[in-house]
Structures are given as structure tokens and as C-alpha cells.
Amino acid sequence: IQLTQSPSSLSASVGDRVTITCRASQGIGTYLAWYQQKPGKAPNLLIYAASTLQSGVPSRFSGSGSGTDFTLTISSLQPEDFATYYCQVLNRYPLTFGGGTKVEIK
Amino acid sequence: QVQLVESGGGLVKPGGSLRLSCAASGFTFSDSFMSWIRQAPGKGLEWVSYISSGIAYTNYADSVKGRFTISRDNAKNSVYLQMNSLRAEDTAVYYCARYREGLFDPWGQGTLVTVSS
Numbered sequence: 001i002q003l004t005q006s007p008s009s010l011s012a013s014v015g016d017r018v019t020i021t022c023r024a025s026q027g028i029g030t031y032l033a034w035y036q037q038k039p040g041k042a043p044n045l046l047i048y049a050a051s052t053l054q055s056g057v058p059s060r061f062s063g064s065g066s067g068t069d070f071t072l073t074i075s076s077l078q079p080e081d082f083a084t085y086y087c088q089v090l091n092r093y094p095l096t097f098g099g100g101t102k103v104e105i106k
Numbered sequence: 107q108v109q110l111v112e113s114g115g116g117l118v119k120p121g122g123s124l125r126l127s128c129a130a131s132g133f134t135f136s137d138s139f140m141s142w143i144r145q146a147p148g149k150g151l152e153w154v155s156y157i158s159s160g161i162a163y164t165n166y167a168d169s170v171k172g173r174f175t176i177s178r179d180n181a182k183n184s185v186y187l188q189m190n191s192l193r194a195e196d197t198a199v200y201y202c203a204r205y206r207e208g209l210f211d212p213w214g215q216g217t218l219v220t221v222s223s
Contacts, residue, residue: 031208033208035210041215042212042213042214042215042216043201043210044212044213045211045212054211086150086151088208088210089208090208090209091208094168095153095156095208096153097150097152097153098150100150
């Protein structure tokens with residue numbers, strides 16, 4: 001399964017609403033997760049089962065979708081949210097990540 | 107708290123070998139599946155391998171199958187990645203992570219492996 005994220009990068013301002021998409025090459029139900037990675041750090045799990053927020057993750061993050069099309073939304077971008085975001089399929093081998101979306105400061 | 111600490115990375119020549127270690131604490135290691143994921147410099151994430159709890163079933167990405175071996179020592183709360191026949195394209199930061207229901211959480215801080223002559 002291929003996961004295609006778009007855009008590959010975006011520039012946004014603090015307070016902006018940001019949407020990242022992840023498209024699977026075949027249907028995966030809701031078996032999708034999202035991770036956040038800050039420079040020089042390990043990835044951190046944000047969302048699993050397409051829309052379930054991991055414990056401790058701020059409520060400004062949300063996920064939606066099923067089948068082949070998924071979105072990660074940040075409702076009001078905060079300074080600590082500037083990072084790279086990856087989607088990942090949960091139920092197919094090899095376990096695959098999307099190519100990443102880098103969110104930069106405008 | 108849950109913690110994973112990798113070690114063993116370094117510079118190795120093409121064709122050489124290296125063994126990575128990951129020490130776990132803060133959770134019941136023997137009941138946990140564990141995995142290795144890597145990230146080449148400036149690139150995305152690539153799953154490498156996982157090992158189950160119990161009978162220690164293993165699975166590998168095609169890119170490393172036959173060259174890498176994952177193993178675990180529950181008495182030491184540690185998981186290992188033996189890497190043989192290393193290639194330049196294996197250069198990456200290698201992360202270990204607890205693997206549960208398809209999810210990687212948490213992750214260690216990573217250890218850098220550089221394959222170069």
C-alpha cells in the first residue's frame with residue numbers, strides 16, 4: 001500500500017487552520033495513524049484509528065476519513081506545532097508511512 | 107515513565123556489521139511487541155522490523171530481509187538489531203519503538219548509523 005501525503009510542505013501563520021491529507025492506494029478502513037516529528041526528535045503519536053486522539057494530545061488536533069482519503073486538521077496553529085507530520089497504515093505489511101508534510105512558519 | 111534508549115550506532119564500512127540495542131523501562135517489556143524504524147538523513151520514515159512477545163515471531167521489510175536480524179532478551183528488557191552486509195543506503199537514524207496494534211508508541215531518541223568507506 002502506498003500513502004501519498006499532500007502538500008509536502010506548507011507555510012502558515014500562528015492561529016491558522018491547517019489541513020493535511022493522506023491518500024491510500026487502496027482502502028484501509030480507518031486503520032491510519034498520524035505522527036508529529038520535530039527537528040532532531042523522534043516522532044510522536046498524535047492520532048490513531050483515523051480519528052482517535054492519543055492521550056495528552058491537544059484538542060486542536062483532529063483526524064477524519066476512512067477508506068482511501070484521510071485528513072489531519074490543526075484548528076488553530078500554535079508555535080509548537082511547526083513540525084513534520086506523517087501518516088501510517090496500521091493493518092498492512094510492510095507497515096508504510098506517508099512521505100511527510102512539513103509545516104513551516106509563514 | 108515509559109522510556110526507550112537506543113545505543114550501538116556509529117560509523118561502519120560497506121559490507122560491515124553493527125548491533126543496535128534498545129533498553130526499555132516503565133512498562134511490561136515481556137508482554138510487548140517491539141519494532142525498529144529508520145530515517146535516512148533528510149528523508150521520511152521506513153519501518154524495518156518487528157518482533158512479537160512470547161514466541162518471538164519476527165517480520166522484516168524487504169529492504170533488510172536476509173541481512174538484519176531482530177531479537178530480544180526479556181531478562182534484560184532489551185531488543186536488538188543485528189545488521190550485516192551493510193550498504194550506504196542503510197545510513198539512517200534507527201529508532202526502536204513499542205509496537206501495538208499497528209502503532210509505534212513510544213519511540214526512543216534514535217541512534218545514528220553511518221555506512222561509509
